[in-house]
Amino acid sequence: MSGINTLNIKIIEPTVFFIKEKEKLLQVVDMSIENAEEPLKAGVEVNISSQRRCTNIDIVKQGEGKYRVYVPDVGEPTSAEFSLLANGKVQDRKRIAWKPQKHWQVYLAHYSHHDLGYTDLPTDVLREYDGFYDEILRFCEETKDWPDESKFRYVIEQFWSVKHFIENRPKEIVDKLIKYIREGRVELTALFGNQTTELCGHEELIRLMYPSFDLKRKYGIKICSAGLNDIPGLSWGLATVLPGAGVKYFTAGIPAWYFRRNEKRVHPFWDERKVLPLDIPGVFRWEGIDGAQVLFWYNMHGVGELYLWNYSEALSEITNTLSLLEEQNYPFNFVLYTVRGGMRDNAPPSLRLSRIIREWNDKWAYPRLRTATYSDFFEQLEKYRDTLPVFRGELPNTDYTVGATCTAKETGINRNTHDQLGSAEKFATMAAVVSEYLYPSEKINYAYINTFYYDLHVHGGILRIIGPAQDGGLSEKKGFAYRAAALSHDILSKSLNRIVDEIELKDSGCHIVEFNPLSKKRTDVVRVPFSAHLPCGQRMYNIEMEHPYLLPVQP
Structure with missing residues (x-):
């Protein structure tokens, strides 16, 4: 029909977005239309799975332009027919194969990457975090009456910062932090810091959880997750010590740029064909040498985080991110990304993310955004635990x-x-x-x-x-x-x-008392300093x- 009419359909682009109209979900579709004549009014009629809907376009400008139409949501693959109407007749018609669009749930965990000494002297970084936690408590209070999805939430990436805060704030302030941890607005993770785990002995790996678990016992709070971030390698021992302490969930913020050189893949620590692609997040069960398992969420540090500074940037960033997940056959309709408050390590918290989410959810039915803790997200993943692949072994470190x-x-x-x-x-x-x-x-x-x-x-x-x-x-x-x-x-x-x-020694004089700290007998040279x-x-x-x-x- 094109060539004899004024208007032609050039491109039909389904998006990840949905709106709700009278309790019905409508998928947003961007349509490129070419108009060879003067501007005019038009409409697009869509027929799909015995459903019909017409979208009016006020003015189709001369030349080629992009216009938004709405398609009824469907749950199975089918075909859709788009009819472009103007001047009382069909100007163009196209039928295309139609794939159901996921109803995305995007969990956004606000956090600060802990890097003691990277952005300032270590002692000054500790004091800076004290101020961050004061702000976190204020933001929790300010958003207590906001919609639940946009209430301020925060993940304490590592324990060392909150340890210093608790030691340097009065009891009433500490009690307020504990209150928000109990409510699930702030999540305390298990590990002390972002360790180079290959440097740790087995005792240190276990003791990395002692400080956080002391707080857990003192206040009766939950610790379900742990994480290490910005480290391209992990000791296999973690797969044993974490579940051994009742920590079921682990997030690994692995910096993917360590595995690239001039856009070429180099020495990744797993086979992408058999484990996970390095370009998108994913999950598996990591099994320790003793058979214990922890849910392992691969969350790319830096490259895989979302940098959301305002609603407009969020619109573009999230669209591109979800499109990539679908291209790579990501299996779920929910995903977790971390978000910082500023463009650096040891970044302060910000209300920006909560404001963006509130504005976003006022407009879109899907994708649905929500502030989240790691545990919020893992509760969804837990439903699929038995279907997830199991991998065993070390993740060799390439840098630290x-x-x-x-x-x-x-x-x-x-x-x-x-x-x-x-x-x-x-x-x-x-x-x-x-x-x-x-x-x-x-x-x-x-x-x-x-x-x-x-x-x-x-x-x-x-x-x-x-x-x-x-x-x-x-x-x-x-x-x-x-x-x-x-x-x-x-x-x-x-x-x-x-x-x-x-x-008690029967004989007088000088004596040497030898101690063996091992659990077995040992014979060796004993050296005694003068x-x-x-x-x-x-x-x-x-x-x-x-x-x-x-x-x-x-x-």
Whole structure:
């Protein structure tokens, strides 16, 4: 019919968008129409699956233009006939194959990527996060009466920031944070930080959850998920320790750019044909060496996040994102993406996302956007758990294990401390049993916290190649390793000395007491220094009393 009429249908483009009209869903379709004559009024009639609908177009301008029409929603593949009407007759008609469009649910998790020392000196980053949490509490309060989908929600990516906040805010402020965690408006995840997990021993992997679980026990809150972000590699041990602690869900923000060079794929840590494509998010069950499983959500860091600064940008970004998912045969009609409050690591929270979602959902029936926590999303995924593939094994790290060698001495010291701390804890337990030695639980925890800080994935600040800022940041990072080593030595030497004090020797003179911290017998060369290293803390005792006692001071 084209060629003899004024108007021609050039392109019919179904979109991911739906509106609701009198409780009926209508899919939005963009149609390109060519008008060879003067502007005129027109209409488009659609016949699909025994349903008919007409969309009026006020004015079709001269030339080729794009116009929006609405098609009744269908649940099965079929065909659709589009008739272009003007001047009382059919100007053009096209019949095309029609595929049902998913009703998308997009879960948007607002968070800040934790990178201690990357954007400022570590001590200053900690203080900056204190202010972030003040804002988070304010945003939760401000949006309490908003529609549920747009209420402010937040995911605490790693525990170290909230640890500092809790230690530096009054009880009433901490209680307010706990209130929002209980309500599901803020989610506390399990791990202490974004660790280079290959640097961690098995004990450290487990203890990465101690601080968050202390808070869980104290306040009766839930911890269901964990995550690591911006790290192109993961220790297989996580697949055992997470479910072992009751953590069922894991998000891995893997930076996909590590696997590209000039748009060419290089050394990805899994076979995309057998596991998942690297360009879109996905899920599988990650099975540990003991057979335990955790739901593993692959969420691309940086490349796979959504940067939503206003409604207009969100419209384009989400359209392109969902189109890519459909091109790659993503299997679900719901998906999770993370959103930052600003264009950097350690970014502050923002109400921008909640405002965009509120405006969006006022206009569209689908895709439906909602602020979300990781657990909100995983509750949907849980329904499909038994259908998901199972994979076992290590995800080899391609970057931060190498980065750790830029402070090689301190990396070696911290790895030795991992072993020494285990021994120190064993002997401290024995000393507390056989003597009046006070078990140093706080000091042991503090020592572990310092090993955690050193094993974080950051090794220097952004774009700081040289200069005082870089030197200051690396100095603080190295200090964590030295402090952990000093504390470990302090615990070990004092506990051994107290055990030795309880040993009765029949013969006088010098004696060497040998201790084996292993669970099995060992024969090896014993090296004894002529002068032992002193512990870092020296206690004071009042010796003027008949019964000396420990003074409540320690230099």
